[in-house]
Amino acid sequence: MSASQNVFVAGAGLIGLCTAYSLARAGHRVTMIDKDEVGSGAARGNAGEITPIQVTPMPQPEQLKEIFRGITSNRHYLGIAPLAAPMLTAFGTGFIYNTLPSNVRRNTQNLDQLVRGAFAAFDSYHADGISLAGGGYGFLNTHTSVDALRAFRDEQAARAEMLGQETPGQIMLDGDLHDFEPVLDKHVRAGFLAPTERYIDPSLFVDEVHAKLTELGVEILEHTELVGITNNHATLRTDQGQTTRGFDKAVVATGAWTTSAIAGLAEAKKAHVTSGTGYSYHVQPDRLPGHLLASIDRKTIGVPMSGTLRVVGLMDFSTKIEQFSKQRIDHLASQASAFIQGIADKPRFDEWTGPRPMTPTGLPIISPMKTNPNVIVATGHNMHGLSLGPVTAEVVVSMVEGKPGVVAGSQIDMRPFAL
Ligand SMILES: Cc1cc2nc3c(=O)[nH]c(=O)nc-3n(C[C@H](O)[C@H](O)[C@H](O)COP(=O)(O)OP(=O)(O)OC[C@H]3O[C@@H](n4cnc5c(N)ncnc54)[C@H](O)[C@@H]3O)c2cc1C
The missing domain is CATH 3.50.50.60 (FAD/NAD(P)-binding domain)
Structure with a gap:
């Protein structure tokens, strides 16, 4: 010692x-x-x-178009306040370089x-x-596009192999997917289970x-x-x-x-180090999913946690390190309700926001x-x-x-x- x-x-x-x-x-x-x-x-x-x-x-190449959507719409997972632009110059330039x-x-x-x-x-x-405690094993990654999920699964499989982890499961489609996880909305077409990831x-x-x-x-x-x-x-x-x-x-x-x-x-x-604010809240659905549910297209996650469902998502850059926006958490709720059934009309509780410490690299x-x-x-x-x-x-x-x-x-x- x-x-x-x-x-x-x-x-x-x-x-x-x-x-x-x-x-x-x-x-x-x-x-x-x-x-x-x-x-x-x-x-x-x-x-x-x-x-x-x-x-x-x-920072990944596909983020470049997301940045544009984040500035121009507040109904996107990424939110960039125009007023924050001057503060974000050094971070943003570095971020773009790293894509x-x-x-x-x-x-x-x-x-x-x-x-x-x-x-x-x-x-x-x-x-x-x-x-x-309070969680489990296995992420059910889902998408409304079968091709997009296939590409995502290929990347995940390559990373699993590189890290010596179990290969993610095969892609399940439509009826098979909904039999496997009944709480998924019918518009979700494809999903696969990454069994080793834990929450x-x-x-x-x-x-x-x-x-x-x-x-x-x-x-x-x-x-x-x-x-x-x-x-x-x-x-x-x-x-x-x-x-x-x-x-x-x-x-x-x-x-x-x-x-x-x-x-x-x-x-x-x-x-x-720049704050990238995220949100979460809880609902008590009639039925909890069997695994963590991730909507890759909606960039929204539903986590069965300590007996309730925690909904998590969004990434906001504003002039403040911590800022809570009702409009943004409403947007998160609409994204979650679009892929998980039976939560839209349930009361939300424990609404929360937290600052991710983001770096340009x-x-x-x-x-x-x-x-x-x-x-x-x-x-x-x-x-x-x-x-x-x-x-x-x-x-x-x-x-x-x-x-x-x-x-x-x-x-x-x-x-x-x-x-
Ligand atoms: C919505 C959301 C979802 C996320 N999901 C995941 C996930 O699933 N998995 C994962 O790995 N990560 C996740 N993260 C990221 C993770 O939460 C952060 O990376 C992590 O909290 C960073 O840890 P930290 O200790 O650096 O900062 P923090 O956890 O924020 O802690 C910093 C602490 O420093 C204190 N502090 C600040 N300034 C001072 C000061 N001057 N003097 C004394 N104390 C000070 C603050 O009060 C705070 O308690 C998520 C983040 C968000 C927002």
């Missing part, structure tokens, strides 16, 4: 919680803070997918270095007694990790905001005023707020700061912060201990994740 260090973790979202846990079980003394409460960012209301096959960078096929290939290979260790990292948490209730996971941290004696300070950081101390703000904290190492895991959290530092300009940033090498930034996990939380945490522990990052038995190249 490496010598125990005092490590300060800012942000108690999925990445901060996992990082604090992996550090504490490795024997380090950890203090974790959050400006609000544990799990108050994008951690609790997300889709709960742990899906190595689907963890790929968001070039050669960049997509490179970014995917780089991300796969982490993806390969995703399930094993969760298994190690589970072995420590952290339950991965959990992320809110239960947050509570489980939180409880483990308490058990391990981690100091957790809520309503405590990071307002400044140097190479050996952090400046914090609470209702009582400002204080400072010394540390051996610090981890900034402030999700979509990272650019503002490190605003005083030169590297803030390089972070370009689609890759997370896991990197010491050049100007403050004791400060490690771990953020920008885009749509994949749950899938990649525990594996990211393991890499951060290596960084804290000055060792190379090893995932799935191989040393990984950290340069693609540098600031």
Whole structure:
């Protein structure tokens, strides 16, 4: 074991919680803070997918036409507020550059270095007694176009093979599909089951990790905001005023707020972490689906979770990090009702919005700061912060201990994740 260090973790979202846990079980003394409460960012209301096959960078060539539709319509899964355009210039330019096929290939290979260790990292948490409850196994991916689903399945099958996972099932059509999953709307023509992908209730996971941290004696300070950081101390703000904290190492895991959290530092300009807001809500249908249901054409997901159905989707870029729009969640509900029967007239509850920390490459940033090498930034996990939380945490522990990052038995190249 490496010598125990005092490590300060800012942000108690999925990445901060996992990082604090992996550090504490490795024997380090950890203090974790959050400006609000544990799990108050994008951690609790997300889709709960742990899906190595689907963890790929968001910038892809087909996104270019989606960007146009996102600016011109608010009845599209992507919503880009015209007023946000000036703020999004650097992010957007980088994003468009990363849709070039050669960049997509490179970014995917780089991300796969982490993806390969995703399930094993969760298994190690589970072995420590952290339950991965509230969900199940198997994504039923569906489409109204048979050809489009065939193309999607081919890509998924190639990724399953590359990751050494079970090949997705064959495509089921019309009657066969509706016999397999009766809650699907009749317009859904084709579907296939990806059996190895799993989903959990992320809110239960947050509570489980939180409880483990308490058990391990981690100091957790809520309503405590990071307002400044140097190479050996952090400046914090609470209702009582400002204080400072010394540390051996610090981890900034402030999700979509990272650019503002490190605003005083030169590297803030390089972070370009931008909020991509998503929504979810719950309904109680008469019959729950047997698996997670994904509409690939509507970019909407229905997750049977802890006895209810969580509907998840949308990606909005606006001038604010967190913004709730009734019009947008109504749009999400109309998309869900178009592919899942029996939910349109059910009351919605637990409406939620959360900010995905988006980066122009689609890759997370896991990197010491050049100007403050004791400060490690771990953020920008885009749509994949749950899938990649525990594996990211393991890499951060290596960084804290000055060792190379090893995932799935191989040393990984950290340069693609540098600031
Ligand atoms: C609708 C939706 C669906 C999603 N579905 C999935 C999914 O199925 N699978 C998956 O892998 N990922 C999913 N994600 C993405 C995932 O939720 C994020 O990638 C993940 O939450 C990012 O973790 P994080 O710790 O970086 O940020 P967060 O979880 O947002 O946590 C950041 C924390 O930092 C705190 N903070 C911010 N600034 C400060 C400060 N200055 N001082 C102190 N604390 C601060 C915040 O209060 C917050 O608690 C989804 C996201 C959304 C929105």
